[in-house]
Amino acid sequence: MQAIAPKTTLIDLQYLGYPEAIAACLLEGDGELALVDPGPTTCLATLERELAGHGIRLKDLTALLLTHIHLDHAGASGVLVRKNPRLRVYVHERGAPHLADPSKLLASAERLYGDQMQRLWxxxxxxxxxNLQALRGGETLPLGGRKIAVAYTPGHAAHHVSYFDASTGIAFVGDTCGLRYPGFSIVLPLTPPPDIDLEAWQRSWEQIRAWEPERLFPTHFGPAGNVEEHLAQLAERTARWAEYARQTLEQAGSDADRASRFLQMVESELHRELPAEAVRRHLAGTAPEQCWYGLARYWRKREG
Ligand SMILES: [Zn+2]
Structure with missing residues (x-):
């Protein structure tokens, strides 16, 4: 656990044993113990241990603030509510039904992860x-003496919201602002299927910018300053990766061939900007082949 602002603590969930892959954040105050994105169930033992080190039991948590329902962010929500039936779970209204009945969410994840579902999530x-508290964006949540602003921020997912804590200047942006590892200035887009929407995404960045946050908190991984530079780089790289994907769609071959050509383009781009060890880590975090499927689906939908 790492204090990143008053009563605001980063928890490294040590996903599959890897440090700095998935970050949760604990917000404390006035009888509230809220977690932004609790992570997948495979991280629950780590979460429990980290909280215990802070004198907190899972039963003491009061709320989950979910940015979106993808399993690396929200997979543990149901298990957490079973252990702590008074937990309030904040989620966008389009995500809420899929938490109540995760069958479609699981079917969609299974297409990506196949027989690895249990091991990963x-x-x-x-x-x-x-337990569900459905959000539309535009709300202000009174939470333990803070006021947390909610914005609807689709682009990565059609049911994505972001949260802004004006008292600390931190915007919890889930996957809307890509991936950025501590100690690196490189920002990478996360564009998995099924609902990548580049136009909506631009509007979401504008909403986040309008908060004038001092820091962004991407789930992958943790607080990131230089907000303007971060958003500018992300917009530029997202446009470039979208263009790579569009080019592959004009070429012959199967989708698997196209995805692997996209991976090569991304890989050689990263090799120009990062040392080899760091390239491997960034590729593992973004899963470029999945990014291709997300972008390809976006282009194909656009072309009707
Ligand atoms: Zn994620």
Whole structure:
């Protein structure tokens, strides 16, 4: 656990044993113990241990602020509610039904992860509807003496929201602002299927910019300053990767061939900017082949 602002603590969930892959954030105050994106169930033992080191039990948590329902962010929600039935689970209204009944979410994840589902994510339990607090964006949540602003920020996912804590200047942006590892200035887009929407994404960046945050908190991984530079680089790289994907769609071959050509383009771009060891780590974090499928689906949908 690492304090990043008053009563604001980063928790490294040590996903599959890897440090700095998935970050949760604990917000404390006035009888509230809220977690932004609790992560997948495979990280629950780490979460429990980290909280215990801070004198907090899972039963003490009061709320989950979910940016979106992808399993690396929200997979543990149902199991957490089972252990702590008073937990309030904040989520965009389009995500809420898929937490109550995760069958479609699981089917969609299975197309990407196949027989690796259990190893990567563990159990995905339903969240009872009475625990769900559906958001549309535009709300201000009073939370332990803070006011947390909510914005609807689609682009990465059609049900993505971001949260802004004006008291600390931190915007919790989930995957809307890409991936950026501590100690690196490189920002990478995350564009998995099924609902990449580049136009909506631009509007989401504008919403986040309008908060004038001092720091962004991408789930992958943790607080990132230089907000303007971050957003500018992300917009530029997203446009470039979208263009790589569009070019592959004009070429012959199967989708698997196209995805692997896209991977090569991304790989050689990263090799120009990063040492080899860092390239491997960034590729593992972004999964460029999945990014290709997300972008290809976007282009094909656009072309009707
Ligand atoms: Zn993610």
């Amino acid at each position: 563990g159990e995905v339990a339903p969240v009872p509807p009475e």
